[in-house]
Amino acid sequence: MASNQIEMILSRQLADCLSIPVFLTDPEGNLLFYNEPAEELLGKRYEETGRMPVSEWSTIFKPVDETGSPLAPEELPLVKTLSQQQPAHGTFWIESLTGIRNKISVTAYPIIGRPDRFLGAVAIFWKTVEP
Amino acid sequence: MKITIWGTRGSLPAPSPENNQYGGNTSCVQVTYKDTMLILDAGSGIRRLGSDFPPDLRRIDILLTHLHMDHIMGLGFFLPLYNPALEINIWGPTSTREPLINRLQRYLSPPLFPIRLQDLPSQPNIIELNHSSFSIGSLQIQSAYVCHPGPTVGYRIESPDAVLTYIPDHEPALGAANFPNEPEWTSGYELAKDADLLLHDAQYTPDEYTPRVGWGHSSIEDALRFAEMAAVKRLLFFHHDPSHTDEYLHHLMERALHNKTYAFKTGIAAEGDSIVLP
Numbered sequence: 535m536a537s538n539q540i541e542m543i544l545s546r547q548l549a550d551c552l553s554i555p556v557f558l559t560d561p562e563g564n565l566l567f568y569n570e571p572a573e574e575l576l577g578k579r580y581e582e583t584g585r586m587p588v589s590e591w592s593t594i595f596k597p598v599d600e601t602g603s604p605l606a607p608e609e610l611p612l613v614k615t616l617s618q619q620q621p622a623h624g625t626f627w628i629e630s631l632t633g634i635r636n637k638i639s640v641t642a643y644p645i646i647g648r649p650d651r652f653l654g655a656v657a658i659f660w661k662t663v664e665p
Numbered sequence: 666m667k668i669t670i671w672g673t674r675g676s677l678p679a680p681s682p683e684n685n686q687y688g689g690n691t692s693c694v695q696v697t698y699k700d701t702m703l704i705l706d707a708g709s710g711i712r713r714l715g716s717d718f719p720p721d722l723r724r725i726d727i728l729l730t731h732l733h734m735d736h737i738m739g740l741g742f743f744l745p746l747y748n749p750a751l752e753i754n755i756w757g758p759t760s761t762r763e764p765l766i767n768r769l770q771r772y773l774s775p776p777l778f779p780i781r782l783q784d785l786p787s788q789p790n791i792i793e794l795n796h797s798s799f800s801i802g803s804l805q806i807q808s809a810y811v812c813h814p815g816p817t818v819g820y821r822i823e824s825p826d827a828v829l830t831y832i833p834d835h836e837p838a839l840g841a842a843n844f845p846n847e848p849e850w851t852s853g854y855e856l857a858k859d860a861d862l863l864l865h866d867a868q869y870t871p872d873e874y875t876p877r878v879g880w881g882h883s884s885i886e887d888a889l890r891f892a893e894m895a896a897v898k899r900l901l902f903f904h905h906d907p908s909h910t911d912e913y914l915h916h917l918m919e920r921a922l923h924n925k926t927y928a929f930k931t932g933i934a935a936e937g938d939s940i941v942l943p
Contacts, residue, residue, distance in 0.1 A: 536849065536855065537848060537849045537850070537851065537854040537855040538849055538850055539796065539809070539810065540809070540810040540811060540812055540852050541810075543812070543841075543850055543851070543852050544812065544839075544840070546850060547839065547840035547841055547842075548840070550840070550841075550842050551840065567850075647795075647810070648758075648759050648760065648761050648795055648810070648816060649759045649760075649761065649793075649795060651795070651796070
């Protein structure tokens, strides 16, 4: 079993301590870890799923804009971060498996270890409360 | 592969009558295999190693885990560095911005040291590494960043018939909710997996560790957990706290092993120990 590099291990450990939803992915977007608050968004427990390929977890969400039109993957902050290796931020709506639509803000940032090794990305989700 | 220990102490040299058995010098380990010789870290123990050197040796490789003082303080007192006939390579971890040579020069320059690094007669080569695999002579070496403040690597050194893992400063339990049950999420696992000998940080007691979480070191108990997870064949506790006397180290090991059985051998690394692997 190959182990993760220290930057990813520490990112996971931080996520594990936070009470906001956090995803941790590898450079290809495969979901390496998600914390307990993120389990609520995904409707799945990390202990049950373990790692999730991008092809699997990306189908769980249906991201849409304010008019309800589906968003192209390249418009999503995490996808931008993975493709451009830069931080990205965006607000959109998602429908969970249970059909509930939530407005969320996502901030994603790349994990670039010493010396300039692109190792993956972190995405922080924030449920936006409508006024 | 022959491993000789020249310094086991962490943080600060601690020579005293109470520390005679395990030694007072800081980290330094010599690895020899056929005609290849490596030195792991350049703590104060390297001074004595430098005056007890095979006279026919032409190349020396010093592999630094990181640049905390206890791991480099002996460099300026290592006599072979003043021998222009020797090829000396100093390997150490890459930082984000400042080259390794600049960081070493902070110590090897006035006012901390009278001789500048660039003025050393051997003109050592300074080589940066990170997650690297390379060979020196017949030894295959893997380095990887590990959990310790600042750029810090551990080393896995393989000969055709033995594996030594050296992680003298390491806090694999930091923040990990499930340590030691998820090897792939544990710092240093890949380096230590199935090693014949693991030299690992065991600086603290559990009580000492609690207020020092994040300082980059392990309790003796966490060192045991890490070694068990990595399925090593032998663990030597390393990087002894300067305040831990021989008698206290005995007591700590007995306490840590009380009513417990491990599949690997354990012991306390002592200055002057020589171990032949496998």
